Structure formats: C-alpha cells, structure tokens
Amino acid sequence: AQSVAQPEDQVNVAEGNPLTVKCTYSVSGNPYLFWYVQYPNRGLQFLLKYITGDNLVKGSYGFEAEFNKSQTSFHLKKPSALVSDSALYFCAVRDPLPAGSYQLTFGKGTKLSVIP
Amino acid sequence: NAGVTQTPKFQVLKTGQSMTLQCAQDMNHNSMYWYRQDPGMGLRLIYYSASEGTTDKGEVPNGYNVSRLNKREFSLRLESAAPSQTSVYFCASSHSTSYEQYFGPGTRLTVT
Numbered sequence: 001a002q003s004v005a006q007p008e009d010q011v012n013v014a015e016g017n018p019l020t021v022k023c024t025y026s027v028s029g030n031p032y033l034f035w036y037v038q039y040p041n042r043g044l045q046f047l048l049k050y051i052t053g054d055n056l057v058k059g060s061y062g063f064e065a066e067f068n069k070s071q072t073s074f075h076l077k078k079p080s081a082l083v084s085d086s087a088l089y090f091c092a093v094r095d096p097l098p099a100g101s102y103q104l105t106f107g108k109g110t111k112l113s114v115i116p
Numbered sequence: 117n118a119g120v121t122q123t124p125k126f127q128v129l130k131t132g133q134s135m136t137l138q139c140a141q142d143m144n145h146n147s148m149y150w151y152r153q154d155p156g157m158g159l160r161l162i163y164y165s166a167s168e169g170t171t172d173k174g175e176v177p178n179g180y181n182v183s184r185l186n187k188r189e190f191s192l193r194l195e196s197a198a199p200s201q202t203s204v205y206f207c208a209s210s211h212s213t214s215y216e217q218y219f220g221p222g223t224r225l226t227v228t
Contacts, residue, residue: 034216043120043206043219090158103174104217108158
C-alpha cells in the first residue's frame with residue numbers, strides 16, 4: 001500500500017529566507033510524486049511532479065523539489081520565500097504497481113507561513 | 117477555458133436528504149476524480165473515472181454514488197446525507213491517471 005507523510009503541520013519562515021517543506025513516501029514500485037498548493041477557500045493547484053529522470057525538478061512560482069530514493073523523500077524547496085507563498089502545501093504519491101491502480105494518496109498538508 | 121467547474125459552491129442539507137454535486141471540465145481530460153477534504157485528514161479519494169464509461173471506488177466510497185455522464189462531466193450523488201458527510205468536496209481531472217490532476221474550486225457541504 002502506498003502512503004505519504006508530511007511530518008510538519010506548520011512551517012514558519014522569514015521572508016527572503018529559504019524554505020523547505022518535507023515529504024516522505026512509501027510505495028512498492030517507483031513512485032510518481034507531486035506537490036500541490038492550496039490557498040484559502042480555493043482548490044488545489046499543481047506545482048510540480050517527479051515521474052522519472054533528473055532528481056531535481058523545477059515547478060511553478062520558483063519552487064523545486066528533490067527526489068531522494070534512498071531516503072524515500074521528496075522535499076519542496078524555494079531559495080527565497082515570499083509572503084504570498086503562505087498557503088497549505090500537499091505532497092501526493094502514486095504507486096504505478098499493481099498495474100491498473102490509479103489512486104493518488106495525499107499527505108495531510110503542511111501550513112506554510114512566511115513572516116514579513 | 118474555465119478548467120474544472122463545480123456546482124454548487126455551498127450547500128446545507130438535512131440528514132436524510134439527497135443531492136448531486138456537479139463537475140465539468142473543458143480540458144478534454146480522460147480521467148476525473150472526486151475527493152473530500154476534512155481538517156487534518158488531507159484529501160481522500162471517493163470515486164474516480166479513469167476514462168469515459170468507467171468508474172471505480174476510491175478510499176472512502178460508502179454513502180456516495182457517481183456517474184460519468186460523458187467525457188466532460190462527472191457527478192457525485194449523496195442518496196441519504198449524514199452529518200459525517202459534512203466536508204469540502206473537490207472534483208479533479210487529468211489527461212490520464214499518470215498525469216497531474218487539476219482541481220475545481222470545491223463545494224462546501226454541511227449536513228445538519
């Protein structure tokens with residue numbers, strides 16, 4: 001069974017500082033990994049994904065994430081945080097095995113607050 | 117190009133009432149999904165439709181039914197609403213089940 005964990009309910013960071021939002025996963029096969037962001041009273045917006053290839057993936061709004069197979073992690077990062085980055089962030093994983101399994105499993109979310 | 121649209125935005129039901137949540141996408145996506153979001157629980161998949169003409173149960177299907185009306189539309193029905201179904205419901209779509217999903221704005225449902 002696939003699972004994903006976001007160990008921090010909340011992350012606080014000062015504006016201009018680098019930010020990291022952590023995600024670890026558990027799957028049987030090679031994972032498909034995603035990050036989404038949710039602003040208040042809005043739906044989720046896709047940020048970036050890792051399917052295969054380069055372990056460092058770049059996404060929208062200056063975000064990037066690093067896939068680390070040995071640590072089963074997919075942490076979201078940004079070099080310089082903006083106040084407008086304050087939102088709820090979700091990591092999600094899909095295990096392509098068994099074939100025909102399509103379920104995407106989401107973490108519980110991490111609330112990011114960027115302090116001016 | 118509106119993306120994924122959902123109606124209604126808000127709904128209050130009494131226990132035992134029924135209702136249908138509507139979802140439509142204009143991105144020519146093959147796959148569509150229904151999730152519920154509860155505080156501290158993340159998103160949980162209720163049902164999905166990998167392609168037109170197919171539907172499958174997700175993690176929390178009890179108390180719900182779905183219809184993939186055509187390629188664009190995927191509805192979620194609550195036959196007899198219960199207070200435990202108070203939640204925010206999101207519809208999503210993707211090109212296929214291997215690709216990123218795009219979400220609608222959500223329906224906030226309260227069952228009293």
